[in-house]
Amino acid sequence: MADTRKENLIDGATGPWEVIVGMEVHAQVLSNAKLFSGASAAFGGEPNSHVSLVDAAMPGMLPVINVECVKQAIRTGLGLKAQINRRSVFDRKNYFYPDLPQGYQISQFKFPIVGEGVVTVDLKEYSFDVGIERLHLEQDAGKSLHDQDPDHSYVDLNRSGVALMEIVSKPDIRSSEEAKAYITKLRTILRYLGTCDGNMEEGSLRADVNVSVRKLGAPLGTRCEIKNVNSIRFIGQAIEYEARRQIDVIEDGGTIKQETRLFDAKSGKTRPMRSKEEAHDYRYFPDPDLLPLEVSEAFVEDLKKVLPELPDEKRARFMSEYALSAYDAGVLILDRASADFYETVAKGRDPKLAANWMMGDFFAALNKTGKDITESPISAAQLGELIDLISSDVISGRIAKEVFEIMLDKGGTPGAIVEERGLKQVTDTGAIEKVVDEIIAANPKQVEQVQTKPKTLGWFVGQVMRATGGKANPDAVNALLRQKLQVPEEV
Amino acid sequence: MAKSEIDEATVRRIAHLARVKVTAEEAKSLQRELNGILSWVEELNAIPTDGVEPLTSVGGAKLHMREDVVTDGNKPAAVLKNAPKSEDGFFLVPKVIE
Numbered sequence: 001m002a003d004t005r006k007e008n009l010i011d012g013a014t015g016p017w018e019v020i021v022g023m024e025v026h027a028q029v030l031s032n033a034k035l036f037s038g039a040s041a042a043f044g045g046e047p048n049s050h051v052s053l054v055d056a057a058m059p060g061m062l063p064v065i066n067v068e069c070v071k072q073a074i075r076t077g078l079g080l081k082a083q084i085n086r087r088s089v090f091d092r093k094n095y096f097y098p099d100l101p102q103g104y105q106i107s108q109f110k111f112p113i114v115g116e117g118v119v120t121v122d123l124k125e126y127s128f129d130v131g132i133e134r135l136h137l138e139q140d141a142g143k144s145l146h147d148q149d150p151d152h153s154y155v156d157l158n159r160s161g162v163a164l165m166e167i168v169s170k171p172d173i174r175s176s177e178e179a180k181a182y183i184t185k186l187r188t189i190l191r192y193l194g195t196c197d198g199n200m201e202e203g204s205l206r207a208d209v210n211v212s213v214r215k216l217g218a219p220l221g222t223r224c225e226i227k228n229v230n231s232i233r234f235i236g237q238a239i240e241y242e243a244r245r246q247i248d249v250i251e252d253g254g255t256i257k258q259e260t261r262l263f264d265a266k267s268g269k270t271r272p273m274r275s276k277e278e279a280h281d282y283r284y285f286p287d288p289d290l291l292p293l294e295v296s297e298a299f300v301e302d303l304k305k306v307l308p309e310l311p312d313e314k315r316a317r318f319m320s321e322y323a324l325s326a327y328d329a330g331v332l333i334l335d336r337a338s339a340d341f342y343e344t345v346a347k348g349r350d351p352k353l354a355a356n357w358m359m360g361d362f363f364a365a366l367n368k369t370g371k372d373i374t375e376s377p378i379s380a381a382q383l384g385e386l387i388d389l390i391s392s393d394v395i396s397g398r399i400a401k402e403v404f405e406i407m408l409d410k411g412g413t414p415g416a417i418v419e420e421r422g423l424k425q426v427t428d429t430g431a432i433e434k435v436v437d438e439i440i441a442a443n444p445k446q447v448e449q450v451q452t453k454p455k456t457l458g459w460f461v462g463q464v465m466r467a468t469g470g471k472a473n474p475d476a477v478n479a480l481l482r483q484k485l486q487v488p489e490e491v
Numbered sequence: 492m493a494k495s496e497i498d499e500a501t502v503r504r505i506a507h508l509a510r511v512k513v514t515a516e517e518a519k520s521l522q523r524e525l526n527g528i529l530s531w532v533e534e535l536n537a538i539p540t541d542g543v544e545p546l547t548s549v550g551g552a553k554l555h556m557r558e559d560v561v562t563d564g565n566k567p568a569a570v571l572k573n574a575p576k577s578e579d580g581f582f583l584v585p586k587v588i589e
Contacts, residue, residue, distance in 0.1 A: 031559050038562030047580035051570045052563035058573075068559030096510055098584040144587060154581035157570070281508055291554040292547050 005128070008175035009216070012247045017213045019243040020220060021179050022171035023235075025186060026164050027196040028140065028204040029072045035139055035163035036063030036106065043202050047156040055161040057101035062289050069163040070293065072195040073113050073137050074303050076165055079193045079310055080132050082117025084300050088136075090290045093282045098155050099142035107166075109284040112136035113293065119169075119189065120312060121181045122330055130182050131170035140164050165196070171210065171220070176236040176243075183207060183232055184334075188311050192336050206230045211242040213250070221246070222256040226270055229263050238263040242270050314339055322351035331359055337373045344380035349387050357387060361401060365408050378407050386414040398470050399423050427473045429480070432464070435472070436480045439463045447485065454487045497525055 009016040034041050037054035054061040077084050089111040092104040114135035121128055142160035144153045167186065173179050187198040187205060198205050207230075212223035224246070226238045241263075246256050261270040309317070311333050318329035318339075332355065333339045346354040362383060366376060386403060389395045395403065395418055403414050403423065418424060426432055439460060440447055450456045457478075464477045482489065502522045506513040513521065567580050576583035 033557070033559050033561050033563075038557065038560065039564035040561045046567065048567040048570050048582070049580070050564045051567070053570070054563075056570045064555060064557045066559050067556040070556070094508070098582070098587055144584075145581070146587065148581075149583070149586075151586055152576070152583040153585070153587045154578070155584055156581055283508065286547075291552060293554055 077114030
């Protein structure tokens, strides 16, 4: 179990409390077909159109496992630095619900395909490890709609039988912030691997969150499980609310009952599920329709060989290859598309300047337009060209921002924009000197002031820049002004 | 054998989990029958099995795998054919309250 991190403690009436969180994340496997049938695993579709007779659990239909789902689970296990179990077993988890036509879910109980692993999570102030307990493969259920008719529920089996990976963490998380950072990191890893699209709105990634509280150094408290939280923000809210609720109950002399709770996004609160719904007795037993899943060492090795560069590796490489700070590198590798974009921009250019542009104006522009990097109005090549214009002193940083706005609004390459609009920087000292002389002559008062207050030199710089439409080379302007006004270089 | 004797409450519990309605009379006879089956199966306990791997396949068969290709689906009419009630391509079931 991870150490106590004092910054995360919650104040109660009787002193500080520690919140302990573990998560079970359901990640939908990216595959064409379902786990045990040849029906499509694609999201959406007309009701019951992505359904084979296997998914509808017609008598006599037998499951046949999709090899790609097995590969995806192993790839994910490798990405979680986890033990790959070359022999695993499918079990039946028995319960009744109308969107589960088999009357059981095929899952893995005693022998999961992936064992213990670890995810390193970075916050701005510190990093911590979350242990992975296991990852197993299982079937998703169908979908029930309850609001279509007063007497009936509507059932669509399109999701029934789609492959899920259940990724179970150890109780190594100590705050809502840590929980949010963990699921974000997990999602980044899954997306890098291409094993899950991580789309929480469509339900491809959802979490059951286990929360308990304890006094420092005390044994673990009784936990409550909050089911099916489907956004990162809600995970944070659910933990905050639940921890505070448990502390209040205990401090008022009550005890925590182990139970399953639901998070209500509207009120931001959790509430208990009906006790009837949690009277679980799943009576797991090995599915007699499926032999144990055995994979060879070569099968695993082949997957390992072609594993893409993972987020942690990419970050380390960005730090050493481009001399970026841990934080900058961490932001740039958050998704693979951004990392690839950055590498195109940085190639053969000043990597720090490229990082600043991407994390500043570029990300801000994407945010403002609500666009994903893959649909960016400015290409990596164009941003690179803009940086080239700055580096070769064709335009100043200030003009570059102007050009960037034009690229964003009207499109076009930076070179053409600078040419068309005559935005080239004036580096001709004679031309700048003429303007400098004019401004000095016109402002005797400020000339007097700058002798005692050298900082007011900035005012002159501003005047010259304005007079030249921002096109004068700032370094040249500075040098000329210092020389003429006899203001020494700052040390 | 006494150790796996099941009582009437257990019979009722199993019936409930299986969503099977059982009368008091039926429960009694089921209890008798289940205990009969269990004591018969428990004769196997006499065989020493220490260090013997559980047998999962007689012919040494391996789990067969399919390629990740969509080969099925797009037949909602067939899927819904035996449904007592359906509408707009959905199964209709008695209202399930969350």
